[in-house]
Amino acid sequence: MAHKEVEDAVEKLLEPILEADGIEVVDVEYVRERNWILRIFIDKEGGVDLNDCQVISEKAGAILDEKDLIPDNYMLEVSSPGLDRVLKKDKDFIRYTGEEVDVKLFAPLEGHKGVKAFTALLDGLSEDGSLKLTLEGGESIVLGRDKISQVRLHFSF
Template identity: 55%
Template sequence: MKREAVEELVTSIVETIIADTDMELVDVEYVRERDWYLRVYLDKQGGVDLDDCQMVSEKLSEVLDKKDPIKENYLLEVSSPGLDRVLKKEKDFIRYKGSKVDVQLFKPVNGSKQFTGELGDYTDTTITIITEKETMTLERSAIAQIRLHFEF
């Protein structure tokens, strides 16, 4: 099963598992690093706790064991997206508009591939980032990743 198909299937399963809870599915990743990892990121008001992650992990494992759609051996991780979460969905851009973000581009703009600034307006095709020096409207296709900025 291809990576995208695994992610779609797991998304559907997890959304069913958490339907009657106050949790939301943030993202699903099926990636090969040294081994294959199936990562599920959950969130809720006040943050998810270990019991939330354990419940979803157990129910998801049960369904995946029955259906057995993934042929490779993989490690399942269910967790919070963390303080520096990746923004991907429209609801992320709505929720975090005005927040400080780190933007990584595929190709340099003005000599740099990384910017930190305030998340401004967005459309289906563009995102505006307000930096200390300028306001930049970037094509979404040029953006490799946008994360919430975290200062230590």
């Protein structure tokens, strides 16, 4: 099973079970570093703490062992997505409408002198799923997701 298939299968399996406990599965990563690592990023209203991560790690581990979805040996990590969380899903973009985000593009933004990374105000999603953004100067733009490498919540000290 390819790593993307593993990520999708794990998310599909765990999402309804954890949502019943008020826990949102924010993202799943299955990556090979030194060994295979399955990372599950979770969140809940008010944020997650170390105890939440431990409880969910035990619960997810038991479910994953029972279902035996992953043929390789792997390490399971359960974590908070952090203050500068990556936004990927429609529900993320809807939830964080009105917030500042850091945007990275695959290619420079047209008409902006080679700019591939910038901070903007997230104005939500268009009907086709493109991101609506307001740049620092007040210019509104719409970007298709195929142009976007990554979107993170902006975090400043």
